[in-house]
Amino acid sequence: MLQNRVDPYGNLIKSPARGTFMGNRGLLHNEKQEIRRLFKLTAWITCVLEFKDRKRPVMAPGQYTELFFLDEPTSFAAGHRPCFECRRAEATAFKTFWLKGNPEYGFNAKTPIKAIDDILQQERIDQNNKKVTFLEYPDALPDGTFIIFKNEPYLIRNGMMYLWSVEGYGIAKLLPKEKLSVLTPKSVVKTFRTGYLPSFIE
Template sequence: MTLPNRVNPFGGLFADPARGTFTGNRGVIHDPETRTPTGRRWSRKAWICCALTYQDRKRDVWGRNGPGGSAGWTELFFADEVTALAAGHRPCFLCRRGAATAFASAFAQGMNAPAMSAAGMDAVLHGQRRLSTRADAQRLSPIDLPGLPDGTMVEADGRAFALRGRRALAWHADAYGPPMALSDLMRFPVTLITPKATVTALRNGYRPAWRADSTA
């Protein structure tokens, strides 16, 4: 059975046989007995993006991996880090310390703060993620779009697009589409998907990992 453990740029879960390049979690949101979603979209504010492997640890995906046979946490999978950041996840300090430290530094710079803790970043992101915020998505103008940093994701015509090299790449579960001119997106209302604080971190130098087909 293909589990609904893939994450789209909006933060939603879906089932797809394609293998992700990163894993992660947002707490426990599955029933380990039935391996089905509980209906909760998160159980904590810390949404992290992890390496697929760490110290040869083995996990039973959507099974019981916690103390005393508890669920532990719900394994989620991302096509790439660009997708994970759009959904509102951040690099994990345990298995991706170098990336997490670089992200925190760029994040803090954008917040005009000397440093940001993991909990501090989580609080900011929880108020900005598409899935966890009650605020309307930020509408982007033709002036805004070219100034967004590579790795930002936007929505146009109900679809997600990743920006790279001043081109737009349509997001699909298994691949990015061919590069499109930004002007093509502006035929429709365009809104921001990636949390604003993460966009600022990208602007301040954080470089997320892309999957191999993402050349612009």
């Protein structure tokens, strides 16, 4: 079993579940298919599972490490964003709504996506590769955002929250009233608020 499934914290874990999206952060594994680093690139992307009939062995020597996500909200919480090659429409929409939701950076449509990736890198992990979070009231957060409640990751959707697991989500629960740690990067939360709707697993 390979260590290539991603949880909402951005950790790489082992699971037989394949997920509904793929992604990568560059070459993370060695010739024995063992994970040796958390990331190599600052462009952490989310891809479709199939694209133009391309076939490739998973974790091939010297090639990027294929990562898998339960759904797109999970990938966003981990710090990924849509790929401009296999998900151009979603990537373009993400950039548009990101610019609208984060005007404080002074970016515009001509700003390269690398500039946004650099912001995401600051929001996803710190200098010690630890997950960066911030505090917010759950009822102030948009659909698709992940929070931590009682040391567990929960997805917010339709005014309720759902416990994440590698196989799927638990039953709907009421949102707590106190401020909680938010796993989804702050600029991505603002992107959701301005109109980007991530793809949920049903």
